[in-house]
Amino acid sequence: MPRETMAQKRERAAEVERRMFEVYGEGACSLDYTDPFRLTVAVVLSAQCTDAAVNKVTPLLWERFPEPADLAAADTAQIEEIIRPLGFYRAKAAKLKGLAQMSVSEFGGTVPQDIDELQRLPGVGRKTANCVMCQAFRDPQGIAVDTHVYRIAHRLKFCGPSANTPDKVEAALLKVYPREQWLYINHQWVHFGREYCRARNPRCSECFVADICPSAGKC
DNA sequence: ATCCCGAGGG
DNA sequence: CCCTCTGGAT
Numbered sequence: 001m002p003r004e005t006m007a008q009k010r011e012r013a014a015e016v017e018r019r020m021f022e023v024y025g026e027g028a029c030s031l032d033y034t035d036p037f038r039l040t041v042a043v044v045l046s047a048q049c050t051d052a053a054v055n056k057v058t059p060l061l062w063e064r065f066p067e068p069a070d071l072a073a074a075d076t077a078q079i080e081e082i083i084r085p086l087g088f089y090r091a092k093a094a095k096l097k098g099l100a101q102m103s104v105s106e107f108g109g110t111v112p113q114d115i116d117e118l119q120r121l122p123g124v125g126r127k128t129a130n131c132v133m134c135q136a137f138r139d140p141q142g143i144a145v146d147t148h149v150y151r152i153a154h155r156l157k158f159c160g161p162s163a164n165t166p167d168k169v170e171a172a173l174l175k176v177y178p179r180e181q182w183l184y185i186n187h188q189w190v191h192f193g194r195e196y197c198r199a200r201n202p203r204c205s206e207c208f209v210a211d212i213c214p215s216a217g218k219c
Numbered sequence: 220a221t222c223c224c225g226a227g228g229g
Numbered sequence: 230c231c232c233t234c235t236g237g238a239t
Contacts, residue, residue: 047225049237087236088225095226125226146224190224 013176020188036111036136044123049086068109071100095123115141140182145170148193155215
């Protein structure tokens with residue numbers, strides 16, 4: 001079997017993406033992403049818990065602390081009380097307060113449209129910054145390679161077997177996918193990785209890209 | 220029992 | 230690189 005050319009790989013990637021889009025849409029979670037500050041807060045809260053849980057809590061948060069300045073001045077115990085069901089609530093409460101404080105003192109009560117500046121905010125790491133750039137600003141700066149993206153990229157062979165670091169996998173993906181699609185990859189692949197392309201016991205027999213996946217049935 | 224759309228710190 | 234922080238869903 002001849003080695004796949006880059007053009008063929010891009011074509012296959014485009015087909016994968018088409019199908020992902022059918023199943024998961026833009027992948028934009030139901031978090032409120034119209035306001036960059038609120039989106040950032042919601043994404044920080046969403047670490048290690050479901051969007052549904054976050055969406056239950058954020059309305060209470062906005063009600064009690066309508067403006068970033070209110071959150072910046074808040075008593076962390078009050079924040080903790082509201083976000084407790086999400087888990088990691090002490091750390092998250094401290095992050096929210098710090099995030100709001102920096103937002104107010106350095107960014108006029110909003111959040112910067114810059115991947116590196118975003119990561120200076122307490123609680124905002126690479127993954128969250130990427131999410132904010134994509135969802136709030138529609139200005140993707142790359143793909144955040146977490147365990148899901150790493151695993152899926154390898155199984156679909158969108159990167160070579162020697163791509164053994166997140167940076168190498170990202171570099172490969174950026175070449176395979178056009179920039180407009182970087183917006184969706186993280187969101188869609190995370191859902192896909194949970195539902196089909198699981199780390200253990202992948203559901204290849206039911207997977208909607210199995211016919212164009214080189215690893216189908218081999219994981 | 221085990222896993223989760225992470226970040227920060229040692 | 231490894232650990233911790235926490236609750237909820239399955």
